[in-house]
Every structure is written in C-alpha cells, then in structure tokens.
Amino acid sequence: MGIANLAMLTGNIGREGVGVNPMRGQNNVQGSCDMGSFPHELPGYRHISDGDTRSIFERDWKVELDPEPGLRIPNMFDAAIDGEFKGLYCHGEDIAQSDPNTHHVEAALSSLECLVVQDLFLNETAKFAHVFFPGSSFLEKDGTFTNAERRISPVRQAMPPQAGLADWEATLGFAKALGVDMHYDHPREIMEEISRLMPTFAGVNYDKLDRDGSIQWPCNDEAPDGTPTMHINEFVRGKGFFAVTEYVPTDERANRKFPLLLTTGRILSQYNVGAQTRRTENNQWHSEDIIELHPHDAEERGIKDGDWAGIKSRVGDTVLRAKVSDNMPAGVVYTTFHFPESGANVITTDNSDWATNCPEYKVTAVQISKVTAPSAWQERQQAFNEQQQGLLKKARRRDESSRTPG
The missing domain is CATH 1.20.5 (Single alpha-helices involved in coiled-coils or other helix-helix interfaces)
Structure with missing residues (x-):
C-alpha cells in the first residue's frame, strides 16, 4: 500500500516507464490470479459476493455459486483438523514442505478424507495423497503464461505428455469422474470460455496470440490490440485512493528459552522447495540445507563449522549441519528450505499477517545446541x-x- 501511495503521490503512474510492478514469486502467478485463484474472487478480480457477477458464471457453468468467500490455505488446515474440511485437490504445490509448522500441516493432511495431488513429481504432499495424478511440464501442453506486466504469452506443446495426459486433460477426467459436465477438446476452447466470461480478456484468442506473440490485457473492443499502459487518465474507481495501513509488528520475540531469531530464505542454485532443481546437477553447488550462525553464538554453544546443530522452536525441532559465518549478525540464524529431509519448516511457526495470512517465515524464536543425531x-x-x-x-x-x- 505504501509503495502504491508513493507512486500516486509522485505522479509515477499512468504513463510509460513508471508504475508499481511487484516481482511475482514465479512465472504465471499473475495468470493464476487473473483466473480467480483466490477464495473470494472469480476470474477477472470480481468478488464472489456480487450477485450480478455470480449470475454470469452460474448461467455459463450451470451451477449455483456460494456467495461466501472460501478458505485460505491456513484456514483449510485448521478446518481439516477440526473435521470440517474433507477434501483437497492440490495441483502443482508442495504444501507439506513449503508451508510453516510442518507438524500442523501433516496433521491436517492426515485428517482429510480425500487428498488428490497432481504434480510432476512424487513430492512430500503426495505422501499423504489418496489419489495421485502425474502432471505435465510446460513442454508437454498448450496454454498461456501471464507475467507481472499483464503480458499474456502463448505456450505451445513441444512433445507429447510423458505421463499420457496434459494437465488440463487430467483435470477434465477428474471432473467427469465427479459427475461434473465439463467438455473441452483443446485448450483453445478453454481460452474461448475465458474470453467469454472476462471483459478484460474479451479480445484474447489463440489466433491473435500466435500472430502477435503476446498481448497485454485489458484486450477487448475498447483496446483491441491490448493495453501497454494502464490508468492513463483515471483508475477504475475514478481518482486514486490513498490507503493508510498501520504497521503491525510480529508477536514473535526472542526470550530466555528461545534466545535466537531464525530467518529462512532461498539460495540461487535451488528453486523454492527444490522439487525440480534437486533432481539436477545444481546439487553440486548446494546439496543440503545448513544453519548459519554468528561465531559468538556458535562459541557460546560449543558448535564448530560442520557440526550437527539441533534447532528447536516452540512448534518443533530439527537438526542441520552448522556453518559458522560472519554473514549473520549475533542473535540471528539463517537456513534455506530446499530439501525436505532438513525439516526447515518443522520449526517455523504458523504466525501470519492479518491481511493475507502470509506466514512469518522471517521471524521464529529458536534455541540451538550441539547434537550427534537427527531428530x-x-x-x-x-x-x-x-x-x-x-x-x-x-x-x-x-x-x-x-x-x-x-
């Protein structure tokens, strides 16, 4: 909010070369959001509570939609443990490794009556699955990716799916098995449905994408060639709105029992939970998650470079090899989460911010001690x-x- 406020205040919006362009975590996060991957919005960023919007989708999909927002991922875990959330279809995400407080996540996944996992790999979440669908890579299917500048780019199949089905075909078969009347013969037909239901995509089709190479939405009758720059004269609501959001500090604090603060992050040679990169030669640069700590903190605990270190928080404990380093300030320790056997998220808590439920991966109070065996x-x-x-x-x-x- 603060960055958006600053952009409006300084006039850095609504013209070429300026604006707010957040870096998304990976390719097609923007496209996923455009398609309604939220518990409270339908495709095109239209709120589920809007009756006119619901009626458009209800007529096309021939189903009645619940006007109440659905659950966010942390809410799903809590509801599963409480017996109120029965089934989950997890596609292309390894929540058992990536989400905080692993014991809590595993308890939730174990509580589900039906967990369906669709992925390129038998990941950590697949260990809890009742049904597993092999996924397909970007080389094995047709579709589109949309980047952070709203640019829709075509993705075209280069080889047959090694598992037999493209992702959309597996999802279609699953829907039919559940009794859902869903019929597509080609991803082109899915794009036609998107264009039919989303005013910002009304002018997007495969022929135009293949001809032009990419299109920036909105693309419709008002902007048949797409929209390179948005908000030139006004916002959708008219004038801009300066939102004041109070800073809310974390409740996580170091104390006598847990005197160090753990922060987690990534390293260049491994990507997120490592499902793809751990299966490559990238392991020659980074083959395990380690715990980095300042020489003073290491000396206090009798820990030397290469020792096994036990890390304990109020939600769990794990063991990692220690790296004594001046890169860390005293009182702060650091690790990555690319390898499932490290259990990095066993010790992170499920504290989250009030607005998005984004976990506090960067702040966990821990204690470290020298150990000789894994947890x-x-x-x-x-x-x-x-x-x-x-x-x-x-x-x-x-x-x-x-x-x-x-």
Whole structure:
C-alpha cells in the first residue's frame, strides 16, 4: 500500500516507464490470479459476493455459486483438523514442505478424507495423497503464461505428455469422474470460455496470440490490440485512493528459552522447495540445507563449522549441519528450505499477517545446541523415503521387463 501511495503521490503512474510492478514469486502467478485463484474472487478480480457477477458464471457453468468467500490455505488446515474440511485437490504445490509448522500441516493432511495431488513429481504432499495424478511440464501442453506486466504469452506443446495426459486433460477426467459436465477438446476452447466470461480478456484468442506473440490485457473492443499502459487518465474507481495501513509488528520475540531469531530464505542454485532443481546437477553447488550462525553464538554453544546443530522452536525441532559465518549478525540464524529431509519448516511457526495470512517465515524464536543425531521426525522421513524409493525401483524394473522383447 505504501509503495502504491508513493507512486500516486509522485505522479509515477499512468504513463510509460513508471508504475508499481511487484516481482511475482514465479512465472504465471499473475495468470493464476487473473483466473480467480483466490477464495473470494472469480476470474477477472470480481468478488464472489456480487450477485450480478455470480449470475454470469452460474448461467455459463450451470451451477449455483456460494456467495461466501472460501478458505485460505491456513484456514483449510485448521478446518481439516477440526473435521470440517474433507477434501483437497492440490495441483502443482508442495504444501507439506513449503508451508510453516510442518507438524500442523501433516496433521491436517492426515485428517482429510480425500487428498488428490497432481504434480510432476512424487513430492512430500503426495505422501499423504489418496489419489495421485502425474502432471505435465510446460513442454508437454498448450496454454498461456501471464507475467507481472499483464503480458499474456502463448505456450505451445513441444512433445507429447510423458505421463499420457496434459494437465488440463487430467483435470477434465477428474471432473467427469465427479459427475461434473465439463467438455473441452483443446485448450483453445478453454481460452474461448475465458474470453467469454472476462471483459478484460474479451479480445484474447489463440489466433491473435500466435500472430502477435503476446498481448497485454485489458484486450477487448475498447483496446483491441491490448493495453501497454494502464490508468492513463483515471483508475477504475475514478481518482486514486490513498490507503493508510498501520504497521503491525510480529508477536514473535526472542526470550530466555528461545534466545535466537531464525530467518529462512532461498539460495540461487535451488528453486523454492527444490522439487525440480534437486533432481539436477545444481546439487553440486548446494546439496543440503545448513544453519548459519554468528561465531559468538556458535562459541557460546560449543558448535564448530560442520557440526550437527539441533534447532528447536516452540512448534518443533530439527537438526542441520552448522556453518559458522560472519554473514549473520549475533542473535540471528539463517537456513534455506530446499530439501525436505532438513525439516526447515518443522520449526517455523504458523504466525501470519492479518491481511493475507502470509506466514512469518522471517521471524521464529529458536534455541540451538550441539547434537550427534537427527531428530525423530527426520528419522521417520528417512525411513519413509527409503521405502518409497524401493517401491519406485520395483515399478521401474517391472516396466522395463514388460518392454523387453521375448
């Protein structure tokens, strides 16, 4: 809000070369949001409580829509544990590894009556799945990606899906199995539905995308070639609104029991939870999550470079190899979360901000001590992983023998 206020105040909006352009976490986050990946909005950023908007989608989809917003991910976990949330379809996200307070997440996933996971890999969340659908990569399907400047770019299939179905086909089959009347023969038809239901996409179609290469929405009768710059004369609401949002400090504090503050983050060679990059040669640069701590904090605890360090918070504990480093200020420790066996999010709490429920990954009060063995959770993870790998090897040998002639 503060950045938007500053842009309006200084006139840095509504003309070429200026504006507010937040860096999204990965490609097509913008596209996902455009399509209504929120608990309170339908495609095109239209609130579910608006009756006129609901009626448009109800007529096209031939279903009645609930006017009440749905649940955010942390709310889903709580409701699952309480027995009020029964089923989850998790597509392309590894919530068991990426979300904070792993014990809480695992309890929620274990409480579900039905968990369907669709992904390129058998990730940590798939361990809890009742049904698993193999996903397809961007090379194996048609569609679009939309970046942070609202630019819709075509994605075209380069090879057949190795698992047999593109993502949209698997989702379509799942819908039909649930009795949903959903019929598409090609992603082009899905784009036609999007254009039909979203005024900002009314002029977008595959032919135009293939011809022009990309289009910036809004693209409709008023802007048939798209809209490179928005808010030239006014905002959708008219004049801009200066929103004052009070800073709310974290409730997490270091104390005598947990005197250090843990912050988590990423490293260049690994991407998010590492589902893709851990399966590449990138591991030669970063092959495990480690805990970095200041020399003073390490000396106080008798920890040397390369020692195993036990990290404990009020929600859990894990064990990581220590790196003593001046990169960290005294009183602050740091780790990444790219490897599931590290259990980095076992110790992060599920504190979140009031507006978006975004977790406080950057602030967790912890204590660190020198240890000689992994945590009980890590030992269970290792045993499960070995069992899973054994089953996968058997399946591969069976597949190879079935393809062997004679």
